Amino acid sequence: MKMSKNNWYRRFLLATKGIFLQNPILTLGLALPFAVVACTSLQTAVGLSIGALMALIPAALLLPYVMKWIPQQLQWLDYPICALLSAVFLMPTRLITGSLSPALMDSVGVYFSLFCVSSLLFTVKEKCKEKEPVRALLTLIRMWLGVVLVLVLMGCIREVLGYGTIWNKPLTFMKIRFSGVMVSGLGFILLGFLAALGKKLHRTILSVQFWLRDGWPKLKAKVAGIFEKNEKEPKKIMDEKELIHEEESAEQLVEQITETVLGKEQDNK
Amino acid sequence: MMELIAVFSAALAAENLFFARAFDFGNMSRINRDPKKLLTYGGLSTLILTVAGFLAYGVNRLIAGTVLYNYISGIAHLLTLVLVYSAAYFLMGKYAANFFEKLGKYLPFAAFNCATLGSLLLSAKDVELDSLAKALTYHLGAGVGFTAALLLIWSLRQRLSSCNAPKSFRGLPLQLITAGLIALALVGLTGNQLPA
Amino acid sequence: MKMNAKPFPYIRAEERSPMLMLDTAIALIPPFFMACFYYGMRSLAVGAFTVIAAVAANWISDLCSGRGLEWWDASPVVTGMIIALLMPASVPYYIPIIAALFAIFVVKFPYGGTGHNLFNPAAAGLAFVTLCFGDQLANYPIPLETLPMTVDETVKLTQGAASLLKMGAIPTISMEQLALGNFAGPMGTTNILVIAACLIYLLIRRNVKWYVPLTYLATISLFASRVHHENLSAAESIIVELVAGSLMFVAVYMLTEPVTLPKRPMGKVLYAMTAAVITMLFRYYGVVLNSAVFALLLTNAFTPLFDRLVEQGHIVERSVTGSEDE
Numbered sequence: 167m168k169m170s171k172n173n174w175y176r177r178f179l180l181a182t183k184g185i186f187l188q189n190p191i192l193t194l195g196l197a198l199p200f201a202v203v204a205c206t207s208l209q210t211a212v213g214l215s216i217g218a219l220m221a222l223i224p225a226a227l228l229l230p231y232v233m234k235w236i237p238q239q240l241q242w243l244d245y246p247i248c249a250l251l252s253a254v255f256l257m258p259t260r261l262i263t264g265s266l267s268p269a270l271m272d273s274v275g276v277y278f279s280l281f282c283v284s285s286l287l288f289t290v291k292e293k294c295k296e297k298e299p300v301r302a303l304l305t306l307i308r309m310w311l312g313v314v315l316v317l318v319l320m321g322c323i324r325e326v327l328g329y330g331t332i333w334n335k336p337l338t339f340m341k342i343r344f345s346g347v348m349v350s351g352l353g354f355i356l357l358g359f360l361a362a363l364g365k366k367l368h369r370t371i372l373s374v375q376f377w378l379r380d381g382w383p384k385l386k387a388k389v390a391g392i393f394e395k396n397e398k399e400p401k402k403i404m405d406e407k408e409l410i411h412e413e414e415s416a417e418q419l420v421e422q423i424t425e426t427v428l429g430k431e432q433d434n435k
Numbered sequence: 436m437m438e439l440i441a442v443f444s445a446a447l448a449a450e451n452l453f454f455a456r457a458f459d460f461g462n463m464s465r466i467n468r469d470p471k472k473l474l475t476y477g478g479l480s481t482l483i484l485t486v487a488g489f490l491a492y493g494v495n496r497l498i499a500g501t502v503l504y505n506y507i508s509g510i511a512h513l514l515t516l517v518l519v520y521s522a523a524y525f526l527m528g529k530y531a532a533n534f535f536e537k538l539g540k541y542l543p544f545a546a547f548n549c550a551t552l553g554s555l556l557l558s559a560k561d562v563e564l565d566s567l568a569k570a571l572t573y574h575l576g577a578g579v580g581f582t583a584a585l586l587l588i589w590s591l592r593q594r595l596s597s598c599n600a601p602k603s604f605r606g607l608p609l610q611l612i613t614a615g616l617i618a619l620a621l622v623g624l625t626g627n628q629l630p631a
Numbered sequence: 632m633k634m635n636a637k638p639f640p641y642i643r644a645e646e647r648s649p650m651l652m653l654d655t656a657i658a659l660i661p662p663f664f665m666a667c668f669y670y671g672m673r674s675l676a677v678g679a680f681t682v683i684a685a686v687a688a689n690w691i692s693d694l695c696s697g698r699g700l701e702w703w704d705a706s707p708v709v710t711g712m713i714i715a716l717l718m719p720a721s722v723p724y725y726i727p728i729i730a731a732l733f734a735i736f737v738v739k740f741p742y743g744g745t746g747h748n749l750f751n752p753a754a755a756g757l758a759f760v761t762l763c764f765g766d767q768l769a770n771y772p773i774p775l776e777t778l779p780m781t782v783d784e785t786v787k788l789t790q791g792a793a794s795l796l797k798m799g800a801i802p803t804i805s806m807e808q809l810a811l812g813n814f815a816g817p818m819g820t821t822n823i824l825v826i827a828a829c830l831i832y833l834l835i836r837r838n839v840k841w842y843v844p845l846t847y848l849a850t851i852s853l854f855a856s857r858v859h860h861e862n863l864s865a866a867e868s869i870i871v872e873l874v875a876g877s878l879m880f881v882a883v884y885m886l887t888e889p890v891t892l893p894k895r896p897m898g899k900v901l902y903a904m905t906a907a908v909i910t911m912l913f914r915y916y917g918v919v920l921n922s923a924v925f926a927l928l929l930t931n932a933f934t935p936l937f938d939r940l941v942e943q944g945h946i947v948e949r950s951v952t953g954s955e956d957e
Binding site for chain 2: 192193195198199202203242243245246249250253254256257260261271275276277279280282283284285288346349350351352353354355357358359361362363365366369
């Protein structure tokens with residue numbers, strides 16, 4: 167794979183694979199209930215992110231060890247055991263996030279418990295199945311960061327549009343309150359536009375990269391060509407002088423060569 | 436009887452698991468080619484949900500008064516789902532091998548998804564569903580509504596893929612916007628209420 | 632690889648011709664005249680702002696998606712006029728503008744512009760605004776009272792007929808008031824006779840198939856005659872249901888929009904019946920006022936399903952008659 171200077175974008179994308187390239191929410195469509203319905207403000211977004219992390223850790227790290235203890239016939243129990251492990255981890259987390267963002271537990275507390283059965287969990291489980299612990303942890307962290315990015319964005323936008331505050335501090339320039347943004351329908355639409363924005367950014371950067379590779383040298387050549395045309399007219403005068411100079415120097419060179427050749431002949435003679 | 440019908444239709448339309456609560460959009464990408472697969476998935480989910488509803492009602496009665504209710508309810512309902520899933524696995528493996536070949540792939544996804552656990556938790560929290568019949572009707576309505584929503588989105592897929600959308604909007608963004616507009620239409624039933 | 636550059640289904644005629652939408656725009660002008668007569672110049676100002684916002688949004692979205700500017704496209708004009716006519720005349724100016732922007736940028740732009748939208752943009756814009764600013768849309772000014780250009784607390788606002796029906800009361804509208812549209816309601820929807828005349832114009836111009844509004848109104852009348860208030864007879868109940876709210880307006884202008892209708896006649900009839908059933912269900916059990924608009928938005932999602940069903944029916948019918956021929 168040619169990792170040339172122009173492929174900086176591809177290297178960046180592969181390094182941040184779960185965050186920008188295959189964002190679990192915006193591209194794979196995984197943890198949607200949380201982003202669409204539960205994420206009504208920045209505080210709830212932070213609470214949900216903590217819950218997501220605590221639910222994903224056992225699936226990625228603990229499950230391979232647990233499954234080694236289970237006999238071969240009961241291997242189909244991997245889904246229930248994965249879900250149960252995450253639920254066990256989620257129980258104390260509920261205490262922590264309850265103190266951090268009580269609004270989350272009041273209105274949409276049901277969603278917090280749903281991390282243990284969401285498709286995000288099962289996808290992380292599949293991805294981290296065959297890997298060593300360090301790699302599994304890195305994959306997990308990348309996917310989690312992708313989820314957090316989208317949740318925080320959605321939470322901010324919905325809180326600013328709906329309540330006019332950020333982290334419960336009012337903003338003065340928001341005069342109109344779209345109180346209906348908290349409904350799931352508008353959450354879906356916002357998320358759809360975020361996904362389209364992500365795709366558009368990706369396509370823009372790709373097209374910039376292609377232009378840097380193909381279009382920028384052409385542009386440089388064109389610009390240089392324009393400059394060369396401007397310089398040609400004064401160069402003509404110089405060309406004549408150079409020609410004369412070259413002719414003279416050519417004649418001198420011929421004389422030198424004949425002298426040396428004749429001189430050699432005279433020596434040889 | 437009228438109350439049961441009201442509960443059923445409320446679970447079906449007004450608090451639709453797919454549109455009003457956005458449950459389980461992610462599994463769409465696996466199975467959205469064929470309406471029969473969607474029906475299988477939805478039907479399995481509904482069945483498991485209804486059977487688990489029996490157990491969950493009893494479990495809920497047991498733990499309802501305790502102090503740690505909020506923390507235990509998640510695991511308790513998940514345990515009921517695990518029991519029903521294991522029972523279904525064994526029964527299908529022993530007595531209905533034909534079904535098991537076709538449906539075996541979908542069984543874990545149908546049992547453990549946001550829709551089933553979410554419906555169980557929501558019915559546990561809901562004060563109006565105090566009798567077993569009402570809770571079961573709620574689960575049945577929720578499952579049927581979920582399957583109907585999946586079929587509706589499937590029928591729109593072909594239309595969505597052939598419209599002249601800008602390139603940034605093709606695929607998932609357009610599906611999300613469509614689901615959002617249908618959810619907006621269902622606001623006509625519920626008004627401006629946060630689904631809890 | 633796409634063999635055919637046109638979108639599915641391929642049996643439809645070219646709907647981007649300007650004359651189709653121009654006729655609808657012409658048919659929307661008489662309700663504006665009546666609104667101006669009852670509510671003064673403010674109704675025209677609301678309409679003008681909405682139409683300008685819709686047209687500008689359409690141009691911007693066309694430029695952004697690289698399709699090129701089509702300045703003769705009359706469909707955003709129609710969208711703007713419909714949104715304005717469904718608002719009370721005393722609405723603050725920013726609300727219909729927000730509705731128009733939502734309608735174009737969220738419902739038309741992602742789907743690919745004019746002729747490709749899946750949902751009726753005016754219905755979606757109105758749904759969004761009812762959701763966010765619902766209490767400002769619930770009260771209507773009394774007609775034939777002068778309405779200043781900037782509305783403040785001195786303007787008297789009353790409840791419309793639809794909210795009275797929802798609460799279980801009977802709106803007291805006499806026959807002359809009904810005929811002339813002299814009762815409180817959204818700007819363009821109270822004048823039943825004017826809307827009926829515009830329907831006849833659209834039927835003559837062949838923009839609208841006659842069976843679509845007929846099926847819709849017939850199904851609603853059936854429901855209204857069965858389930859009605861104790862003090863009303865069946866006929867009175869039918870009239871009250873048809874008059875209260877935006878039902879006739881939706882039946883004439885929004886239900887018959889060619890982009891969102893199914894293609895075959897049977898599909899169109901099914902669509903109209905479904906829209907009527909859902910409208911009545913929303914009216915009985917729903918909470919929001921403009922139930923016809925929300926019901927239309929929901930029925931738009933069923934259009935591809937009706938297309939598919941009717942096509943399957945045609946395929947089966949053709950196979951059956953084919954085997955009979957053999």
